[in-house]
Structure formats: C-alpha cells, structure tokens
Amino acid sequence: MTESTFTPRVFSGIKPSGGLTLGNYLGAIKRFVGMQGKVETIYCVVDLHAITVWQDPAQLANMTREVAAGYLAAGLDPTQSILFNQSQVSGHAELGWIFNCVARVGWMNRMTQFKDKAGSNAEKVSLGLYAYPSLMAADILLYHATQVPVGEDQKQHVELTRDIAAKFNHDFKTDFFPITEPVIDGPATRVMNLRDGTKKMSKSGESDMERINMTDDATTIAKKFKKAKTDPAPLPETVEGLATRPEARNLVEIYAALEDTTPEAVIAQYPGAGWGTFKPALADLAVAKLAPISDEMARLMNDPAEIDRILGKGSEKARAIAEPILKKTYEIVGLLRS
Ligand code: AMP
Ligand code: TRP
Numbered sequence: 001m002t003e004s005t006f007t008p009r010v011f012s013g014i015k016p017s018g019g020l021t022l023g024n025y026l027g028a029i030k031r032f033v034g035m036q037g038k039v040e041t042i043y044c045v046v047d048l049h050a051i052t053v054w055q056d057p058a059q060l061a062n063m064t065r066e067v068a069a070g071y072l073a074a075g076l077d078p079t080q081s082i083l084f085n086q087s088q089v090s091g092h093a094e095l096g097w098i099f100n101c102v103a104r105v106g107w108m109n110r111m112t113q114f115k116d117k118a119g120s121n122a123e124k125v126s127l128g129l130y131a132y133p134s135l136m137a138a139d140i141l142l143y144h145a146t147q148v149p150v151g152e153d154q155k156q157h158v159e160l161t162r163d164i165a166a167k168f169n170h171d172f173k174t175d176f177f178p179i180t181e182p183v184i185d186g187p188a189t190r191v192m193n194l195r196d197g198t199k200k201m202s203k204s205g206e207s208d209m210e211r212i213n214m215t216d217d218a219t220t221i222a223k224k225f226k227k228a229k230t231d232p233a234p235l236p237e238t239v240e241g242l243a244t245r246p247e248a249r250n251l252v253e254i255y256a257a258l259e260d261t262t263p264e265a266v267i268a269q270y271p272g273a274g275w276g277t278f279k280p281a282l283a284d285l286a287v288a289k290l291a292p293i294s295d296e297m298a299r300l301m302n303d304p305a306e307i308d309r310i311l312g313k314g315s316e317k318a319r320a321i322a323e324p325i326l327k328k329t330y331e332i333v334g335l336l337r338s
Helices: 022-035 057-073 091-100 105-109 112-121 127-141 152-171 218-226 246-258 263-269 275-301 304-333
Strands: 009-014 040-045 081-085 147-149 181-183
Touching: 009 022, 009 057, 009 127, 022 040, 022 057, 022 147, 022 246, 022 275, 040 057, 040 304, 057 081, 057 275, 057 304, 081 304, 091 127, 091 304, 105 127, 112 127, 112 152, 127 152, 147 152, 152 181, 218 275, 246 263, 246 275, 275 304
Parallel strands: 009 040, 009 147, 040 081, 147 181
Antiparallel strands: none
16 A cells, blocks of 8 residues: 555544634634545544643533534534544544554654643643644544644644654554645644734633634724734835734734735735734724624534534544544554454
8 A cells, every 4th residue: 555545534633622713713724624525524623632731521521512613613514524522432542552652752752842831840741741642643543644734833743643654554564554744734824922923822821812712702803903912113015024023924914814815915905004004904804704603603502412413423424434444453463352
C-alpha cells in the first residue's frame, strides 16, 4: 500500500474546554465546513483531550454540546459529515495507548504546546497533558485520515502524528497507517489576541476583551473591536506595510477571513484608512457574519436531546470506520483476540 492508495479522508477536532472563539471559527470550523461535500469529513468534539486539564463534571457535557452546536450552526451538516464526541468511540483511547508505546519521550519533550501549558509547573500537570499529542495521533489515524485541517498552533502535533505513523509502519514492517498532511491555509490560521497581537486568541485568556466568543452579542462584538489594541498609524497602502504591525495585521486578516477574501484585497479596499473607519467596518462585518451563527447556536442549545441524538448517530458511523482499523492494528501488534 502506498500513500496514494488511502482514500482521501479529513479528520479534525475541537476541545470542549470553554466557549468557542473567533479563532476556532476562522482557524477551524469555517474551514472544516468548506471541505464538506468534497471529501469524506469526520469532525469530533475531543472531550478526552479536554480532561487533560481539570473540567467540572457538571459542565463538561454541556460544553461538549456547545461545541457541537457551534459546528452545526456554522454549517456542518450531519448527513454530509460525521459529527461525534470522542469518548463515545473507545477506539481513540485504545489506539492512543498503543501509540504511547510507539512515541518516544524525547519527541514529547519537544512539544511547544506542552511546554507553554505546563510552564514552570511541569511536575504538577497531568500525565494526560504530556501524552496528549499521542492521543491526537490516535484520533487521526484511527480513521486513516489523510488530511487534517487545523490552525497554525497544531502544526507540530500533526507532524508528530506523521512521525508516529512512520515509526509504527517501520517497526511492524507494514504500510498500514497513512502519512497525514496538515492543512493550514487561508488568512486566519493564527487569529491573535485583541489586546496583544503577539499572543494567540484563546478560550482561556484572562480578559474577555481579548477574544470574540462565538456566543457574543452584536453590542459586545462591536465594543471589543472598537477597543482592540492597535498602533496609531493608519492602514498601509500595501500588505507589506503590515509585516511589523501585529495588531493591524491581525485585524486585516480577520476581516479577510470573514469576507472570504485576501488581506491584499482588504488593503486595496481600505488603503490608508484610519482606525475610525476600519474598526467600525470590521465590527459590522463580524456582526453580520457571526450573529446568525450565535442565534442558531442558542436555538440548538435549547434542544440538548437533539444534539445528543446527532452525536450518538455520528458516533455509530465513526465506530463503523474505526473498528476494522483498530482490529487490524491489534493483529499487527500481536495482541491476542479470542
Ligand atoms: P482548541 O480550541 O484548542 O481545541 O482548537 C481547536 C482548533 O481551533 C484547532 O485546529 C486550533 O488550531 C484552532 N484554533 C484555536 N485557536 C485559534 C486561533 N487563535 N487562531 C486560529 N486557529 C485557532
Ligand atoms: N489538539 C487539538 C487542539 O488543541 C485538538 C485535537 C485533538 C485535534 N485531536 C485532534 C485536532 C485531531 C485535529 C485532529 O486544538
């Protein structure tokens, strides 16, 4: 089997560890929806990844539903894509264990996300947080996924997935696992914090003003963009002028991604514009694009049983693909099944 004999299949996931942000929407969900219908697409709410840091059990199921609602509200169609939550398909954890025995400690030690998250507290974080990239490799390879759309911050983890697949194939003298391609494209693969253009917009930043949440209302969205940090200079005449201006570049990239265009086209539309012009235009555009999604999320969240039903059905479909791949993996490794 060569790389090209694997059927094209897309897999990606989002953690239910807090509300969805504009970074999740532009860097992930919107791009996931764009791939739907073109190839087989499998999208997951990765609840087993969320619990690598403490999650309140009373909240976790609801946060899982909220991420599912975000996917659906943004246009994911459960008849065209498989949508499910990770813990309902036990193969993720099972293959994750096998990959813990393939991945090397030295590889894990190079993971920048772990170093950032653990910080000076590395002795006290969970073992799961350390092993997280190997579970992510299992998520992807359990479906023999060939493409993984992610934001820039996940690039290193997809590269590790490739290393794990290659080492497994080499150690067991097989070509069973594909060497997956990361798909990191478009203008918003790294949406930055609105108060500090050198930091990524994340679910867990200290101040709510630094991120746009997918559930923010119109007034809040407008306020956050108007208060977004910038330098005093107006927009440049060409995109090259954004290179050393992280905050300005971020706002232009957000505009481009929301409008499905390029930063070049945005600059051509607003050459030399002041913030008094550009920020309100960006706020209006964001409200126009995000308000229908947040309204739909709220509507979906009023019917949790329907979300659970969709996730249950998606899990069945996911299991049907995963089971033969896991069975074959056990066989290759030599694990007895009687
Ligand atoms: P997470 O919320 O960490 O589970 O991330 C889920 C997906 O959203 C991953 O593909 C991330 O790369 C993407 N993502 C998260 N934050 C951002 C951001 N600020 N900019 C672009 N993509 C992001
Ligand atoms: N680690 C990813 C993140 O933090 C989420 C994730 C888990 C994922 N498993 C995945 C993304 C598989 C793509 C494919 O954003």
